[in-house]
Amino acid sequence: MHKTLSVILTGTLLSTLAFAQPPSLSPNPALLGGVSPQQALKLANTWRAQGGLQSYVTPEAVHFTFPDGQKRAIALPKGQMVVAIAPYITKTHPCKTHFTSGCQGELVNTPVKVHVTTRTGKTVLQKTVRTLDNGFLELWLDRGQQYKVTLTAQGKTTRGTLATLPSSDTCVTTLQLR
Numbered sequence: 001m002h003k004t005l006s007v008i009l010t011g012t013l014l015s016t017l018a019f020a021q022p023p024s025l026s027p028n029p030a031l032l033g034g035v036s037p038q039q040a041l042k043l044a045n046t047w048r049a050q051g052g053l054q055s056y057v058t059p060e061a062v063h064f065t066f067p068d069g070q071k072r073a074i075a076l077p078k079g080q081m082v083v084a085i086a087p088y089i090t091k092t093h094p095c096k097t098h099f100t101s102g103c104q105g106e107l108v109n110t111p112v113k114v115h116v117t118t119r120t121g122k123t124v125l126q127k128t129v130r131t132l133d134n135g136f137l138e139l140w141l142d143r144g145q146q147y148k149v150t151l152t153a154q155g156k157t158t159r160g161t162l163a164t165l166p167s168s169d170t171c172v173t174t175l176q177l178r
Contacts (some may be wrong), residue, residue, distance in 0.1 A: 004066075004107060006050060009166075009176050010011060012099075012162060019165070021124060023139065024050070024096065024131055025046075026047075026050060027043075027050055027053040027064075027066055027067070028066075029064070029070045029159060031043065031074050032064065032074060033174055034093060035074060036074075037061075037062060037074050037075065037076045037082075038140070039065075039079060040062040040074035041062050041082060041100065041133070041138065044057075044062055044064065044100035044101070045132060045133070047099050047133065048100055048101050048134065049133075052066075052067035052161065053066055053067060053101055054099070054102075054146070054152055055099070055101045056098060056099040056100060056101070056170075057076075057082055057084065057094065057097070057100065057170045057171075058100045058170060059076070059081050059164075059165075059166055059167070059170060060073075060075065060076060060096060061073040061074055061075045062074045062076070062100075068092075070150055070173045078143075079143055080140050080164075081137050081139060081141065081164045081170070082098075082138070082140050082141075082144060082169050082170065083102070083138075083139050083141060083164065083168070083169070083170060083171075083172060083175075084098035084100075084103070084136045084137070084138050084139075084170060084171050084172070085094070085137045085138075085139065085149070085151070085161050085162075085172045085175060086103070086104075086105025086107070086131075086135045086136045086137075086171075086173045087105070087107055087131075087136075087137070087151045087153060087158060087175050087176075087177050088105060088106040088135075088173070088175070088176055088177065089106060089107070089154070089156065089176070089177050090106065091106045091108065092105075092173045092174070092176070093149065093173055094146070094173065095169075095171040095173045096169040096171055097139070097170055097171055097172075098170040099153065099171075100134070100170035101155070102138065103168060103171060103173075104134055105131065105134060105135020106137050107131050107135050107153060108131060108133055108135045109131060109132075109133065110130065110131045110135075110153050110154070111128055111129070111131055111153065111154040112129055112151050112152065113128045113132060113138060113150075113152040113153070114126070114127055114128070114129055114137065114139070114149070114150075114151055114163070115128075115146050115149070115150040115151075116139065116141070116148070116149050116150075117146060117147065117148045118146075118147060118148075119145075119146050119147070119148070119158050120145065122144075124132055124147070125139070130171040131175070137149075137151075139151075139162070141162065141164050141173055143164045143165075144162075145160060145164050145169055146162070146163045146165075147161065147163070147164075148160075148162075148163040149162050149175070150159070151175060151177065152177075153177055154177065156177035156178055157177060157178070158175040158176055158177045158178065160172070160174065160175045165176070
């Protein structure tokens with residue numbers, strides 16, 4: 001069985017979720033029954049390469065539209081939301097809503113040092129993680145906050161701000177490493 005790992009980053013907790021997923025398992029709404037929001041996002045990333053499925057993340061849920069037109073949404077936790085970040089050096093794309101089925105970042109499977117603090121300077125995350133096959137890091141952060149983020153990869157650094165408000169973007173593609 002093929003195991004895929006995804007990084008889940010929450011407020012002050014970093015954990016790794018190993019969600020076993022056979023590579024031949026096709027997108028199917030029935031497979032979303034009883035999954036956590038983190039598992040739903042993992043499935044969206046896994047199914048991305050199989051085509052025909054549209055999936056995206058809003059501040060409220062992970063959304064799926066299957067090839068037969070069926071739609072499903074897995075609600076995000078009340079106290080958290082996910083922000084997908086694609087740090088880049090030369091190539092990016094404008095985006096506000098993270099489409100797991102389409103967004104592609106420049107730095108694929110790249111180690112990135114991540115440091116996230118609150119507006120008051122409290123560190124909520126400091127860890128090196130690897131970008132996914134789509135070039136994104138997925139950060140699960142407490143809702144209703146504004147954060148400062150510093151990313152370092154390939155000897156270059158970028159800084160920016162993130163927000164987890166009801167109107168916040170779930171896709172951040174503006175952090176250029178210099």
